[in-house]
Amino acid sequence: MVDDAYENWTGHVIVWGLQSLGLRIVEQLREAGERVVVVDDEDDPRLRHVVRGWGVPQLNGKAVPAETLSEAGAAGALAVICVERTDLRNLEISLVAREMRADLRVVTHIRNAAVGRALAEDAGPGAVLDVAALSAPSVAEACLGGDMQSLVLGGVRFVVASTRAERDGALRDLCGAGTAPLAVSSGGEVRLCPPRDEPVREGDGITVMGVEDELVAQGFAVGGRDPGTRPSWRGSLLDRIRWVADEAGPGLRRALASMVLLVAASTVVLWHGYATPGMSPLDGLYFSIETIATVGFGDFSFAEQPTWLRIYATGLMLLGVTNTAVLLAYLTDLLVSRRLERSSGRRRAARLSGHIVIAGLGTIGVATMAALRSHGHEVVVIERDDDSAFLDQARALDVPVIFGDATVPATLAAAGIARAAAVAVLTSDDLVNIETALALRNELGERWHRVPVVPRIFDRTLARTLADRFGFDSVRSTAELAAPWFVGAALGLDVLGTFTAEGRPLMAGRFTVTPGSALQGTALRRLPERIRVLALARDGARPRLPAGGDDHLGSGDGAYVIGPHAELVRLLRLARTPATP
Template sequence: MSGSCASWRGHIIVYGLDDVGLRTVEQLYLAGVKVVVVEDDADPRLVRVVRGWGVPVVIGSPRLVETLDEAGLGGAVAVICVLADDLHTIEAALLTRENRPDIRVVVQLRNPAVGRALSALSISVLDVAGLSAPSLVESCLRTGTHDLDLDGHPFVATQVVADVSSRLRSRYGSLAPLAVTGADGGDMVVCPGRDHRVRTGDLVTLLGTAAELARAGLHGTAGAPVPVRSGRLRSKWHLARSVFSAVDRRLMYALAGLFLLATAAMVVLRLGYREPDGTRMSVLDAAYFTVETIATVGFGDFNFRSQPPWLRGFAIALMILGALLATTFFALLTNTLVTIRIEEALGNRRLKQLNGHVVVVGLGSVGVRVVERLAGTGTDVVVIERNENNRYATQVRDSGVPVIFADATLPQTLHRVQLPSARAVAVLTSDDLINLETGLAIRDQLGEQGADVPVVLRLFDRTLAATVERNFGLGQARSTAALAAPWFVGAALGLDVIATFYVGSQLMLVGRLTVAPGGGLDGLAMQDLSARTRVVAINRAAADGALEHPPRRDTRFAAGDQAYLIGPYEELLQVLRRDTLSPSGLADVARARAKPDVPGRRGHQASI
């Protein structure tokens, strides 16, 4: 099947078939785009899946010109490189750029410095962890809100519980309804019309500006602001709490003994001590002499040579008891402070004070991004990681987040991180089986409290994720590959993907397209689009770029307009390609931009 690809035109080549690669190929296939996969160490199971879609797979290294020739690089319009190894990704991307300087190249890369270097070569660099982290954080915090920026205008997608039974239009006005889920947990209605009737208790997802939310009486639904302390202030606060909690009874007993001894000494000295001229000690003199004696300083300001025998005996007892109590107190205090410093360095001390925190299991590229975003909101975070040599552990600990090296499936580990008082748990390792085992162990430990603590699982397989949610009740299964794949598809097709997020278990895509003259959308009424796709705003070319929100259903697209759409990604990709980016349109673009030859490439065919 791969041999026929060399003469293809207007197709997209995907390097790599693991994780994001498979989801990217799937979305391109669903959108009707011709795709060729290049993989030198492909999983036979994944190859069978892709070939079952009619997508050819070229078995070979994308770092070889011969393999790229076989995949039809000469007639391709874009290349998506999602190899597992960053070094191989860099080599394949540079080789592609050398042989096709005009082709659109999109790569997955985790190193920001290398990413900036590739961007200078007109290579689009995307990071799966950074693209998927916002949705994972929202699932943990359960704010029910997603902040969107449409052409510099801030919008908020928020979830509310319907307080009355009515039509959407009469209760929420101009707010754009994105989804409605029945109070009984029934099927979700995606992008319903404003005349859709909701019942009290239904979960409604709406999109609008802050002013529109306020007019609908929903200004408080955007999520209560989370108090954010600066890193230095938070560090001092946790240290103060650590000191207070570390003060054990022995230290308190020693301090109480010193206080009682000093008080008794001040009373005795005030009443019994006489100077040679018969004057008594003042209260300040008694306090000064007591501290001087207990501290074994002995400046010679006062002496007991001329005092009664009982007072000299009391002085002896004061010196002995004072020295013993003071030594004990300072020894216990030193031990406490040293213990605090050691446990702070290991991240253990803060664990005892955690409440309303988020437990993150797995400190990979996705986990560290989620931790950074959670900490940025002022949320306490604790990390469980198996690998003691984890590359991100020092970075996370330096930011004040405790990291525990242990097995998250063990009850003692979950007890150590104060699981019952946690706000949420995010299981983010790169292994689906480990994530599932950990999620089940967490559910067992939480028991009846499990309904109050959301468990967010990172699962690659979407079918597995849906099955886990239905049968195990583990909460929310999220696929980072599914969240990130639309960005790669959009970048390859020349589209502008603004955001991806989940509404319940439905992945939603926010995209922007520019209507092409004479294309499939030019002159089309918005009401004629898919019922599961919503145009939330449109930037009119004829109105000097003024943003029209919300547009009327009978509004027609015009050439040059920029439309902002929200919907399930499968259908939105179809809409985004309905204009100039249909399979035939891609081929037309390739032919229009064809050049006779590109220097430096052996046997190069017509390029775009």
């Protein structure tokens, strides 16, 4: 029996769906002090016990969505988050919620890009998010050592950069005025978003965010390359010529050489031996090919030529037909048999070095593959299912696919693990990911500590246990990566990206200062301790760097901020809290 009090709640968040992602969202909302009502179609007893232990009410979602939303207090809710297992169910719930209240903030998880784009065209508040797209940048950054961390604000590219302090001093003196300090590391201790007066010792690691050109001028290490950079056409052409030479094989190369030699010799013989009316070198080449191809246009003939030339013509036709048959056989093998072999990716992978291997061609795997390819990195994919729905996307990105079990050493060897720069293990099964990661540790041997291995683990607790027990430094939990986006979007933050500083997660976003809120007129230095303001947009103008701690937030200002997600959530609460008289 549902307590009628839920219907009368105001300012709370309704979370529909309680599997791994939904549970993490509820946990983060509760930690932020938000009131939550959970709706779950599956009504898992284990999960129900967890949320009830948190004091969060739960409703069964099998009834008509409109009735269930009414019971959950949609009339006064701040937002509805839809994270059920299927796109169809999330789409249905979000559309019903929007019909009930046009001003209700609706945040929906949609995996299908076309459906997501169509739903995002709705003018109502909220967001359409995809866990794969949200998680892939973090996985790619882990593979590359963080060289893809950038953010474009008003046409200005901000990047995350790092350096080592060359002397003792205050942070403001070491990192410049136009940067936002993200982390300082010293002796294994990491201080996130420290104040600019933070004392720093020589050798401490400093991570900041700022404008790329300015950071480079100050000596910060800015990794990666521009996403628009592509290999030159000359390099691409040479690669294709090398590929054809490698694919041809010795048999085809011998047949081609024999044909070229036969045509060249015949051209010389006809040029000098064809008596009447005589031939130029071009005529000799033309008639040689005409004879070998057995075309016989009638423009030239051996009928009136010397006996020795007619005997030569007979041999030329026999040799030409035989050579043509052999050449066509090898070409057929190249274009058909070898093409099937090449589709498995093994021949191409055998020639790659410094590439990144992705085990698992699911939604996360495809998104990570696309992110890496957009930055110009070579990728090899290992996939068990030769009927995977994502194979066309791999082909479109020119990524070789190895079909096989990633836990088997032979499959890993075929993907070029011995020459790989990093490996991401992204199947949909936690146990398979763990088995693959352990197999990789054995195969990499001495390179284990130099080659990043990034296993995707759904369960956060299991991810941490795996990292501690087996020494995996780059474990990624998709629920942990994606949940802050949903929480931020539900509370009014336009989430722009997630970043890592010294291995710790940070989130960047934009929010608007509500007139009459507690933030209106607040000096930047009085914001929550670990929040950094990257830029301010006023009166629709282009975002600009803040003047300093004495700069104030005005009504309607768009503030671009970065910090730990818990701090950002507290900031958003202030943004909608009325100012105290």
